Amino acid sequence: MADDKTIQLAINTIRTLSMDAVQQAKSGHPGTPMALAPLVYTIWNRVMRFDPQDPIWPNRDRFVLSNGHASMLLWSVLHLTRTQAVDADYENLGHPSVSLDDIRHFRQLNSRAPGHPEYHWVSGVETTTGPLGQGVATSVGMGIAQKWLANRYNRPGFEIFDYNVYAVCGDGCMMEGVASEAASLAAHLGLDNLCWVYDNNHITIEGNTRIAFTEDIAARFLGYGWNVLRVGDANDIERIEHALEIFRKTQGRPTFIILDSHIGYGAPHKQDTAAAHGEPLGDDEIRLSKRFYGWPEDAKFLVPDGVYEHFAAGIGARGAKARQQWTELFASYRAKFPELATEVDQMQRRELPSGWDRNLPVFPADPKGIAGRDASAKVLNVLAQNVPWFLGGSADLGPSNKTTLTYEGAGDFQAENPGGKNLHFGIREHAMAATVNGMSLSKLRAFGATFFIFSDYARPAIRLSALMELPTIFVFTHDAMGDGEDGPTHQPVEQLASLRAIPGLVTLRPGDANEVVEAYRYVMQLRHEPAVLALSRQPLPTLDRNKYAPASGVARGAYVLADAPGGSPEVIIIASGSEVILAIQAHEQLLAEGIRSRVVSMPSWDIFEHQAQEYRDNVLPPKVTARVAVEQASTFGWERYVGTMGRIIGMKTFGASAPLKELQRHFGFEPDHVAAAAKELLGRK
Numbered sequence: 141m142a143d144d145k146t147i148q149l150a151i152n153t154i155r156t157l158s159m160d161a162v163q164q165a166k167s168g169h170p171g172t173p174m175a176l177a178p179l180v181y182t183i184w185n186r187v188m189r190f191d192p193q194d195p196i197w198p199n200r201d202r203f204v205l206s207n208g209h210a211s212m213l214l215w216s217v218l219h220l221t222r223t224q225a226v227d228a229d230y231e232n233l234g235h236p237s238v239s240l241d242d243i244r245h246f247r248q249l250n251s252r253a254p255g256h257p258e259y260h261w262v263s264g265v266e267t268t269t270g271p272l273g274q275g276v277a278t279s280v281g282m283g284i285a286q287k288w289l290a291n292r293y294n295r296p297g298f299e300i301f302d303y304n305v306y307a308v309c310g311d312g313c314m315m316e317g318v319a320s321e322a323a324s325l326a327a328h329l330g331l332d333n334l335c336w337v338y339d340n341n342h343i344t345i346e347g348n349t350r351i352a353f354t355e356d357i358a359a360r361f362l363g364y365g366w367n368v369l370r371v372g373d374a375n376d377i378e379r380i381e382h383a384l385e386i387f388r389k390t391q392g393r394p395t396f397i398i399l400d401s402h403i404g405y406g407a408p409h410k411q412d413t414a415a416a417h418g419e420p421l422g423d424d425e426i427r428l429s430k431r432f433y434g435w436p437e438d439a440k441f442l443v444p445d446g447v448y449e450h451f452a453a454g455i456g457a458r459g460a461k462a463r464q465q466w467t468e469l470f471a472s473y474r475a476k477f478p479e480l481a482t483e484v485d486q487m488q489r490r491e492l493p494s495g496w497d498r499n500l501p502v503f504p505a506d507p508k509g510i511a512g513r514d515a516s517a518k519v520l521n522v523l524a525q526n527v528p529w530f531l532g533g534s535a536d537l538g539p540s541n542k543t544t545l546t547y548e549g550a551g552d553f554q555a556e557n558p559g560g561k562n563l564h565f566g567i568r569e570h571a572m573a574a575t576v577n578g579m580s581l582s583k584l585r586a587f588g589a590t591f592f593i594f595s596d597y598a599r600p601a602i603r604l605s606a607l608m609e610l611p612t613i614f615v616f617t618h619d620a621m622g623d624g625e626d627g628p629t630h631q632p633v634e635q636l637a638s639l640r641a642i643p644g645l646v647t648l649r650p651g652d653a654n655e656v657v658e659a660y661r662y663v664m665q666l667r668h669e670p671a672v673l674a675l676s677r678q679p680l681p682t683l684d685r686n687k688y689a690p691a692s693g694v695a696r697g698a699y700v701l702a703d704a705p706g707g708s709p710e711v712i713i714i715a716s717g718s719e720v721i722l723a724i725q726a727h728e729q730l731l732a733e734g735i736r737s738r739v740v741s742m743p744s745w746d747i748f749e750h751q752a753q754e755y756r757d758n759v760l761p762p763k764v765t766a767r768v769a770v771e772q773a774s775t776f777g778w779e780r781y782v783g784t785m786g787r788i789i790g791m792k793t794f795g796a797s798a799p800l801k802e803l804q805r806h807f808g809f810e811p812d813h814v815a816a817a818a819k820e821l822l823g824r825k
């Protein structure tokens with residue numbers, strides 16, 4: 141056991157690095173790192189099983205800093221533990237993840253100490269945080285993943301997955317609705333591998349929490365069914381350690397530790413004030429704080445002798461031993477259960493098992509056709525059987541989304557059945573999206589489903605999946621006005637445009653059953669991008685692929701589905717989803733009138749944008765400027781494909797409550813209207 145002096149030195153190093161970095165950057169959040177340094181010290185140096193030499197070791201404990209503004213806590217501790225950097229190919233790069241120089245360049249371009257924790261930018265960050273509430277909600281997905289992995293892969297004597305998930309959060313996280321959704325779900329699922337530590341400092345940006353946040357938070361978490369503990373002094377590391385010990389012994393429910401703290405601890409004029417939250421302390425206050433800590437007042441970015449060694453002797457030694465034991469265990473596991481071990485390997489590398497796409501359906505031509513969501517149901521059931529770690533669920537709309545896995549043995553994921561592949565997220569779209577991100581961060585292939593309109597409720601987490609480059613899958617049905625009578629509250633208009641605007645998110649709106657299959661085939665092979673599938677509620681005719689181009693064109697985002705005889709069209713109709721058949725009908729009319737038209741099915745702008753210019757020019761020849769886009773969604777953005785001369789048949793208002801057929805007539809989604817627009821462009825009325 142190290143002496144108290146070394147422990148204080150280690151804790152104060154976290155504090156002073158944080159203060160110095162914020163001061164140097166002239167921006168950042170010093171107060172919370174100063175207050176929570178003892179907590180982070182205790183979790184990392186005394187409790188967590190995490191090997192700084194290998195920050196992606198599969199059975200490591202997870203640490204989530206949900207109050208991401210306190211990022212200097214993480215940069216300090218990653219630096220002091222000398223956590224190593226790894227790359228996207230999971231190779232150890234042989235240098236530290238966060239150097240002292242990075243900390244000196246806190247919040248500057250290219251520094252591995254950015255403003256908030258960014259997964260995929262800094263090794264050792266388990267999830268991107270900053271939007272308050274996201275981190276804790278994501279941690280629930282990590283907890284679910286551990287339970288599922290343990291159930292599938294552990295064998296007597298082989299506890300391959302037994303890690304815990306620690307999340308630190310503040311008042312902001314606790315006020316955000318997503319945290320409530322996630323906390324409710326976590327307790328329902330009995331996630332006893334999950335521990336949230338709540339920084340109860342009574343301070344947010346506008347001042348004391350008495351102005352806006354006066355609930356009894358202990359009662360709230362007791363109400364959810366959490367194990368609620370309290371540590372009355374954030375500087376008492378023995379008490380903190382004891383509470384964490386109780387967490388590890390608690391079974392059947394997650395643990396919530398309320399930690400009373402003083403923001404800006406040690407700063408004589410700023411402690412316990414909102415001023416300590418989000419601005420540099422100033423040189424004088426820093427000097428006084430350092431004096432309070434017994435620190436050399438003028439030293440900057442100082443790591444005193446013995447501090448690195450102290451972390452090496454704590455988490456370094458414990459983590460290395462734990463990983464080594466695990467590695468040996470896994471070697472004998474591999475000998476005994478080679479197939480399961482291969483699965484673990486593939487999953488860790490985000491590879492698909494061989495035969496992952498066998499038995500994917502091929503839908504015969506059928507004028508009556510099948511709904512996008514029904515085609516999706518068939519595909520999901522095949523994929524879930526081919527890929528053991530593919531699972532997911534809906535926010536209480538399984539029967540409507542058709543996302544329930546119905547094959548024998550699929551099962552429901554519940555506390556008492558952690559091997560189930562059907563998750564029931566309840567009516568908690570936001571937490572669902574964050575949770576599937578957490579599962580995805582844990583290397584499961586996870587999907588979440590709801591109506592397309594309620595993607596709005598999930599959007600912050602969808603955005604983060606793209607920012608994190610996670611292959612999360614969002615299955616959204618009822619993608620347009622197909623739910624007619626439900627009316628404008630349920631009819632998406634701007635959702636497609638807004639999701640298309642998220643960088644790195646692959647949005648797909650397939651036009652018939654075979655395009656649905658190809659969309660999933662494409663999405664499954666993604667390793668670093670999330671995908672949104674927008675699927676129809678109503679049946680769409682299954683196109684005759686002998687007559688029209690094969691649906692494999694989906695993999696290029698857009699493709700020539702039907703063309704003028706011999707090519708060289710004079711007008712192009714571009715459509716996605718349910719409007720593809722409309723485009724085909726208009727096209728046939730135009731052909732009959734001797735007009736050389738082409739239909740381009742464009743299920744995905746994002747994928748199309750990534751094709752070579754030559755391919756794009758083949759599909760949309762620049763010289764053909766007579767172009768009509770048809771889509772039952774906001775017209776916003778279609779100018780980029782139809783140009784200034786083109787026409788967009790889309791939505792400029794909200795929808796309305798009426799049977800679908802009437803809505804189609806009312807809003808102009810009819811073949812005659814599309815054909816007329818094409819003819820008008822050609823000056824042939």
Ligand SMILES: Cc1ncc(C[n+]2csc(CCOP(=O)(O)OP(=O)(O)O)c2C)c(N)n1
Nearest residue numbers: 172270271272310311312313343344345417
């Ligand atoms: C969703 C969201 N809303 C607003 C913000 C802006 N913001 C950053 S920190 C903060 C106050 C957080 O208070 P608390 O969690 O108590 O943090 P403390 O100051 O105690 O560290 C706010 C409003 C944010 N990051 N995310």
Ligand SMILES: [Mg+2]
Nearest residue numbers: 310311343344
């Ligand atoms: Mg606070």
